[in-house]
Each structure stands twice: as structure tokens, then as C-alpha cells.
Amino acid sequence: MPSFTTTVPNLQSVGPIVEIQVAVGASLQAALHPSGLPVPPPIRALAMIDTGATGSVVRQGLLSPLGLNPVGVAYINTPSSTNVLCYEYSVRLLFANNVLVETTVIEAPLQGQHIQCLIGRDILAHGVLVYIGYSNLFSLSF
């Protein structure tokens, strides 16, 4: 079972954060291949696993270097807004230990300086999240 385990000092205050890479999704990569067009390299990002998020989100503008176009829209509710329309993009998320997830993510403004991506329950729906607070570690398996 593909999995990774991450130790975060002060897990309680910092949260379950993990370095990931965001890449062009497999479907677009397959479509680009026959035309000989180059596939943009993945982007590094700091993500937080967020059980309070229905879906996964990337910070607005993060995907620009990948040259992606939207493949859908989603309406979102946040603590301060309701029914906000956002674009969805098809991507591949690469976690540690070569754990790959093909998914769609919503692009939305993310406040704060570090977190560029939220890993939501759309991804957790396919896996097992283990959070061991007293050891400051968590693991995600698929």
C-alpha cells in the first residue's frame, strides 16, 4: 500500500503539513505527448491535510507555470462566504515515497504565508489518515 509518514515538530500548533509537488495530470500529459509539446515540470508546494475541507484547494496562481486550463467549476462555502464560484483543474499530486494522486483541485485565494495547498476529504476518501499527536507524526496510506 503506497504511504508516507511525516514528523512535524509541534504538530498541534503547525498542523499536518507536508511538502508535495503539483504536476500536470496524466490525461493532459497523454494528450500533449503525441504532439511533442513539452510537459511543464512539477511545482513544489507546502500542503496541509485538512479534514474540514470537502475538496482539495491550491492557492490562486500556483498552477500558472503548468499552463493548465480549467476543466470545471465548483461552488464553495467558507467561514465568511457562501456559494463562491471557483475553477477546477486536473492535476497529479506527488507526495513523499512516490505516492501519486490523480485528482481535481479548486483554485482559490489562500491566506497566510506558508500553506499553498489544502488536501481535502476528496483525497482522504481513498486512503487512511493516521494522526499520532503525542508522537508529532501522521501518515497517509492509499
Added chain:
Amino acid sequence: MAQILGIELKTYEQHRDELLGTAEGKFVLIYNDQIAGVFESKKDAIEQGYRQFGNVPFLVKQIVKIEVPQDFVSNLLGV
């Protein structure tokens, strides 16, 4: 906000009732004002969209009676 997929969303609204009658729960692929197909999964619809139209904006949407927004409890979201 959704100006990029404005035509596709309008096309979906125009065909919504008919799609609900024939394919509720499935995923429709729309490019401009053209309904390009209905698929069992979102993944299949996206694959077909890239294959047929390339890297351009297209709309893959689940055909549902009631749109349920996604919820985010974190105040990291700046909207």
C-alpha cells in the same frame, strides 16, 4: 468570475432538464455550446475532453438536481 467557462455553464443550464431526465448522476462534457458526451466518471470525461479538444477550457460537470457547495471550515481560505 466564471467568464472563462461562461458559455459552457449557460449551455449546461439550457440542457439541464433534459440531462437530468436521461443521465442524472453522470458527468457531462461541454465545450463552448456543444455537449460532447456523457460519462460514468469525472475522470473519463476529463480524459475525453483533453483528447478531443486539447489543453483548452472545457466543462466537466456532474448532472445533479441540487448543487451542493463544498464546505471549508478553515479560515485559510480568503474568500
